[in-house]
Amino acid sequence: xxxxxxxxxxxxxRYLKKMSFFLxxxxxxxxxxxxxxxxxxxxxxxxxxxxxxxxxxxxxxNMEDSLEQLLIDNLVNKRETSGNSFFRFYQxxxxxxxxxxxxxxxxxxxxxxxxxxxxxxxxxxxxxxxYVYSAPSTVLASLSTEVVFSSLMEVYGNELFQxxxxxxxxxxxxxASLGVDERQLNEEISGLYEKWMGNGSTxxxxxRQSGENGLYKDPQxxxxxxxxxxxxxxxxxxxxxxxxxxxxxxEKRGLFLPLPYGRQxxxxxxxxxxxxxxxxxxxxxxxxxxxxxxxxxxEVGAMAAYCGGVCxxxxxxxxxxxxxxxxxxxxxxxLAGSLIFTPVFVDxxxxxxxxxxxxxxxxxxxxxxxx
Amino acid sequence: xxxxxxxxxxxxxxxxRTGKQIPALFAGVVLLLALSGTAVFxxxxxxxxxxxxxxxxVGISMPEQDPLAKQVVRMxxxxxxxxxxxxxxxxxxxxxxxxxxxxDVYAVLDVPENFVQDILxxxxxxxxxxxxxxxxxxxxxFRELADAGALTLSAGQAGIYAGNELYHFLGLDESIAQLExxxxxxxxxxxxQRSVYFRHQNVQATGDIGVIPFYEISxxxxxLFLAAIxxxxxxxxxxKAMAEKLKLAGISIGSQVGARIIGMxxxxxxxxxxxxxxxxxxxQLRWSGILAxxxxxxxxxxxxxxxxxxxxxxxxxxxIMLLFFVMTGQHFLAGGILPLVFLxxxxxxxxxxxxxxxxxxxxxxxxxxxxxxxxxxxxxxxxIAAWLAGILAERKGQ
Numbered sequence: 167x168x169x170x171x172x173x174x175x176x177x178x179x180r181y182l183k184k185m186s187f188f189l190x191x192x193x194x195x196x197x198x199x200x201x202x203x204x205x206x207x208x209x210x211x212x213x214x215x216x217x218x219x220x221x222x223x224x225x226x227x228n229m230e231d232s233l234e235q236l237l238i239d240n241l242v243n244k245r246e247t248s249g250n251s252f253f254r255f256y257q258x259x260x261x262x263x264x265x266x267x268x269x270x271x272x273x274x275x276x277x278x279x280x281x282x283x284x285x286x287x288x289x290x291x292x293x294x295x296x297y298v299y300s301a302p303s304t305v306l307a308s309l310s311t312e313v314v315f316s317s318l319m320e321v322y323g324n325e326l327f328q329x330x331x332x333x334x335x336x337x338x339x340x341x342a343s344l345g346v347d348e349r350q351l352n353e354e355i356s357g358l359y360e361k362w363m364g365n366g367s368t369x370x371x372x373x374r375q376s377g378e379n380g381l382y383k384d385p386q387x388x389x390x391x392x393x394x395x396x397x398x399x400x401x402x403x404x405x406x407x408x409x410x411x412x413x414x415x416x417e418k419r420g421l422f423l424p425l426p427y428g429r430q431x432x433x434x435x436x437x438x439x440x441x442x443x444x445x446x447x448x449x450x451x452x453x454x455x456x457x458x459x460x461x462x463x464x465e466v467g468a469m470a471a472y473c474g475g476v477c478x479x480x481x482x483x484x485x486x487x488x489x490x491x492x493x494x495x496x497x498x499x500x501l502a503g504s505l506i507f508t509p510v511f512v513d514x515x516x517x518x519x520x521x522x523x524x525x526x527x528x529x530x531x532x533x534x535x536x537x
Numbered sequence: 538x539x540x541x542x543x544x545x546x547x548x549x550x551x552x553x554r555t556g557k558q559i560p561a562l563f564a565g566v567v568l569l570l571a572l573s574g575t576a577v578f579x580x581x582x583x584x585x586x587x588x589x590x591x592x593x594x595v596g597i598s599m600p601e602q603d604p605l606a607k608q609v610v611r612m613x614x615x616x617x618x619x620x621x622x623x624x625x626x627x628x629x630x631x632x633x634x635x636x637x638x639x640x641d642v643y644a645v646l647d648v649p650e651n652f653v654q655d656i657l658x659x660x661x662x663x664x665x666x667x668x669x670x671x672x673x674x675x676x677x678x679f680r681e682l683a684d685a686g687a688l689t690l691s692a693g694q695a696g697i698y699a700g701n702e703l704y705h706f707l708g709l710d711e712s713i714a715q716l717e718x719x720x721x722x723x724x725x726x727x728x729x730q731r732s733v734y735f736r737h738q739n740v741q742a743t744g745d746i747g748v749i750p751f752y753e754i755s756x757x758x759x760x761l762f763l764a765a766i767x768x769x770x771x772x773x774x775x776x777k778a779m780a781e782k783l784k785l786a787g788i789s790i791g792s793q794v795g796a797r798i799i800g801m802x803x804x805x806x807x808x809x810x811x812x813x814x815x816x817x818x819x820x821q822l823r824w825s826g827i828l829a830x831x832x833x834x835x836x837x838x839x840x841x842x843x844x845x846x847x848x849x850x851x852x853x854x855x856x857i858m859l860l861f862f863v864m865t866g867q868h869f870l871a872g873g874i875l876p877l878v879f880l881x882x883x884x885x886x887x888x889x890x891x892x893x894x895x896x897x898x899x900x901x902x903x904x905x906x907x908x909x910x911x912x913x914x915x916x917x918x919x920x921i922a923a924w925l926a927g928i929l930a931e932r933k934g935q
Contacts, residue, residue, distance in 0.1 A: 323692030
C-alpha cells in the first residue's frame, strides 16, 4: 500500500515540477473567480429597442400622454420598477433606428408601436398594431412579446376602468348626490387603479427555492450562466482519460517493468490517479472561487467519489483499448458526449426525456445529478 | 537559396509526419460523427414522434377539494403562450416537492387553499413557485413568463377592485356585481387574444444567419478543436536537442512553428472533410468560392490556436488541459453554446475577439454566401498572432 502512495506522490511531484502544468492548474480557480465576479457586477440584460412609428413624434409635447408613449415609458422603466426582469427596453428615435439596432445586434429585437394606439384599442381595431423586428438569429423575440403585452395591459387597464366608470350615469348621479364634483370624481378615479396595482393585493407569484434540510430560501437573484460545476466535471473526466493515455506511454517506455507483476496494478492506478487528484484540487478551488459550494462535506464526498469513478473508468477504458492512441481517439467522443448529453450547459433532459437517458452513459451525469 | 530549400524540405517532412496521424485523426472524427448522428437521430425521432415537448415540466400541487382552482389552472394550461413552454403534471404537494428534488419536474406551482375564492374576495394569497438549484437560463425565462402572465391578470384585478372601491364609496353596492361582470368581460376580451396585437418582421443584417445554421457552425468549430485531441502526440514541441539541430540546419523557430501550423491545418482540413461533405450532401451548405477559401483558412486558424496552446503547455497533459479550456470555456464565452445575449455585457464586448468567434464569423461567410473583408482579415490576424505567440512561447520554453 505504501508503495502505491509513494508512486502516487512521485507522480504528483513529476507533474508539479512542470511550471506550465502548475500554472494551468491555477488558471481554473482564477478564471472562475473572475467570471463570477463579472456576472455579479454586471447583471445580464437583454436590450430591446422600442419606438413610436412616426419619427417626428418623438417626445412631441402632444404625444406625452399618448398610450404609445405611456407604454414605452412603462417598458423603459420596467427594469427599475420590477427589479428582476432581464429585459432592458430603451427608446429609439424611429423605426429605422430600431431596425438598425436589431440588424447590428445591439438590440435582441425591436418594437415599433403604431400611433393612435389608444383609438385603435378603443375601436377594437388593434390587430398588428405593434411591429416586432427581429434578426434570424434572435432567440427571445417571442418571449419578450409576453412582457410587452403585459405592460400594455397594465397601462391600458387603467383606461378601461376609467372609461367604464365615467360612462356610467349612476356614477355621476351618485357622486352629485354626495356633493362630489366632476373634478373631484376624476381625481378619485384616476388614483384608484394605480393604488390597487401598487399595493401588492392583486395576484402575484412568490418564488421559493428548495434548500438543504427541507429549509427554503428565496431564489438567487443573480443569473449565473457560466457552467462552472459542469465544466469541472468534464475537465476531470478528460484529465482522467488523458492520464490513461500517459499511463500507456509510460508502460511502453517500460516504467513498470522493474516491478514484480503483482504490484504493478496498484502503481499503475497511482500514476493514473495523480493528475486526476491534482486536477480535482484545482477543480475544487474553482468551485470555491466560483461560489458553487453547497456544503463542504457534500462537496468533498462527491468530488472524491467522482474522482474515484473517473480513475476506474479511465483505467477500464485503457484496459479495453490497450493502445494509448486508441484511448486518445476516444477522448473527443466522451468529451463531446458529456457536453451534449449531460446537463453541463443546458439540461436538455428537461425537454427531451430520452436525451436524459443518453446522459447516463457519461460519467459527469452522475456527479451533476447530486447537485 | 539553400536555406529556402532546407525549409521546403522541412515542411515536406512535417507533412509526412502528419500522414502518420491520419488513422488516429479519422478514428476520432468517425466516433464524433457517430455521436453527432446519434444526437441528431434522437432529437429528430423525439420531435417527429411527437413525444416531446421542448417544454419545461412543471408540477402543479392543488388542494383536493377545490374544483374551481382546478378549472382555472387547467384553463391557464391551455393558453398558447403557456403551452409553448410548460407541460403541467398534477400531483399532491409532497409528491410534487419530491419530484422537484429528484429533478423530475423543473418547478412546482403550489396553489393555496381557496385560491379562486381569495382572488374573487380580493385577498390574493400568492401562488408559490418552488424551484431547485441555482437559477439558470430556463428558470429566468420561466420566471419572466410567469411574471408577465401575473401582471396581465393583475391589471384586470386592479380595475375590478378599483371599481369595487369606487362603487362602495359612492354607495352603489347593489351595482357592484354588474360592474364586475362588465369589467371582467372587457379585460378578458383584450387579454385573451394577445398574438393578434403583434406583427413579426425579420431584419436581415449582412452575413447574419439563422439559429440552426449558427449552431451547425458552432459545432463545426468545436469539431475542429476536438479533432486535435487524437493527434496531440504530433503537437508537442521538439525536444531541445532536436530544435537546436534544426536551427543549425537553418530552420528557425519561426519556420518550425509555421510548419507545425501548416501540418496541423492539413490534418484539421482532412478531419473536417467528412463533416463538410455531409453538410454539402444534405444541402445544408452550398459549394461556393467563398467556402473554398474560408474552410481551409478556418482550419489553419484553428490549427494555429491549437499549436500555440501546446507550445505554451510544453507537455501532453498541459496541452490537453489548455485545449479543454479553449474548447469549452472560451467557446462558451464566444457565444458558441448559449446565445451571447445571455452573457454579461463585458463578455459580449470580449466575444468578437475570441478565437471561436473569429472562426465562427469566418464560417458564417460560407453559409451566408457573403464575403466580408473584416471577418477574413480577423482570421488571418489570428493566424499571425498565434504564430508569433508560438515563437515567443517556444523561445521561453527553450
